[in-house]
Amino acid sequence: MTLTARELMDRLVGFPTVSRDSNLELIDFVEEYLNGFGVKATRVPNEDGTKAALYAHIGPQVDGGVVLSGHTDVVPVDGQAWDTDPFTVTERQGRLYGRGTCDMKGFDALALSAVPLALERGIKRPLQIALSYDEEVGCTGAPPMIDHMVSMGLPRADTVLVGEPSMMKVVTGHKGSIGYNVHFHGFEVHSSLAPTGVSAIMMGAKLINWANEVNAENAAKPPSEMAAEFFPPYTTLHVGTISGGTAHNITAKDCRFGFDFRIVPSDDIGDWHARLMAKVAELEAEMKAVRPEAGISISRKFHVPGLRPEQDGKAESLVRKLTGENASNVVSYGTEAGQFQERGYSAVICGPGDIAQAHQPNEFITIDQFQQGEAFIARLVDMLAD
Template sequence: RDGRLYGRGATDMKAFDALAIWALVEARHRGVTRPLQLAFSYDEEIGCEGAIDLVAAMQGVVPKASAVIVGEPTMLKPVTGHKGGISFDVHVHGVEVHSSILETGVSAIMWGAKLIDWCNDVNAENAAAAPGPVAALFTPPYTNVHVGQIRGGTAQNITAKDCCFPLGFRVVPGEDPDYWRGRLMDKVAELNAQMQAVRPEAWIEVKAAFHLPPFAPTEDNRAEEMVRQITGDNAKRHVSYGTEASHFQNGGYDVVVCGPGDIGIAHQPDEYIEVSQLEAGQAFMEKLLERLA
């Protein structure tokens, strides 16, 4: 409709998958002399953990690719770096009492809100600081922390026994994720002491959920060189979202992120891919096949 193809995941990233499958079929008729491999993973959205198993499984089984293109939506512009990520599952253990005497209990939700408010403080602190040369490459130009879900409580008139939420940092390359983990745990220790002054059995539990390494620019990157030659785009470009590129990079591959579509449309109601982006993606694949022939 109106030059768009609608569907969940159309931009992120079924459009690239469709183009890659088309290219593989076309390769049979193009005299391709170099291997073209398609690598499909699972569990990509949160932590890209399926790629860890995939990269390991490929070692010694298929010829090692000289270049990897991760087809996340970049409007078909090469991306050579992205932030890393660390995420935690937070469980605030409160103590239920009637809300008319809430000072004798511990509301897990209200104390969880204190930790979430600390996240806002961290973001404001980082936003106010002058960005370093690496951070300046990103939008926003700093490490940020986010809480995207929250659940808890039993009833309106009972202090919440439980409050659970994921808490995640998007870390600028070069910064130590352990520093941010330490900042979080210091705040948790502070809140635990305050909660336990009211009720000793109250506490905040934090479990590591995932760690996605950053994707860092490298010298003599054959994937980057190839995609720049195909697109004619030589701009330096970095993104704040995470991809499987870092896992392939850590597996010893030359990697670039480049795919059709706009990341701003991903995860939205009525997600779509512009037909013009699919057509541009097909032209991209045509040029790739020419290089492999």
């Protein structure tokens, strides 16, 4: 049974695929839907089998096609004040509300709606669908999917179109990012004897304060030519979660937090890694000078390469023809576009919706933006058929 793009979005939003949970019910649905058109989907499960990415090939077994890439996970709704059920699409005053309507199950629905159109039109260049997991926690699900697409000899596409919300503008660059799990191991003593112990929280605060200082330094420097288009036009350091301590009168034994970088393409990710590790080594030496048992554990949790504008890129050229959009656009959020590009694909971002609505309570996409996405997909299929 063929579903409209809107019906597909209703179904996809109905699966509560928060990153901490499984996405397999959604993947089951997509696989069954594609199978209904005789399209075989390939799953790429995660290590414990609780999640899976999925890709599919439609059309002739030749190179030169287009990949429509999106992620299936969404951010949590915990603690957010929603006026409607976040996992049911609700239409009000020209808007479609629901978690993922904007970021980015709306685009996933549009990508799936292209399948029956492509089969009906008899496309001459292939269409490929690629749906990943765990994008919201560091784009960790896309790399094994991309590697599988390459290693299995899937016909090589000329264009990867990542449909993150860009208001249907053509985005040719985004920041890269790296994230770490940091654990400060302190030494507990009564807080009245604080100099004889090591407070993991107090020492962890020194690394966080270093992040504030570096942010201020970066903001004060004139931006490089490549970074000038971004907002902000420099690399930023960020700590979003923190936990630790036992009681107000005990030097904290533990302090854990995430430490992330958003890196402009003109900066080298390896250089920022080295700077962080040097600061960690400095603080660890300070801790061990008081108590040798103290220390710092740090591990990388994700690495997302930036998307670099391509010279005469096939992806950019194709999407500009489809949209008629000639302006140069970059974004500060990360996507799997850089991961596809790192593996030799030409990649670009273009999708319906406003990123300002992503992750918000009462997330929405306007009906107008969704309809612009539908028209874009129809033009893409026509181009593949010519």
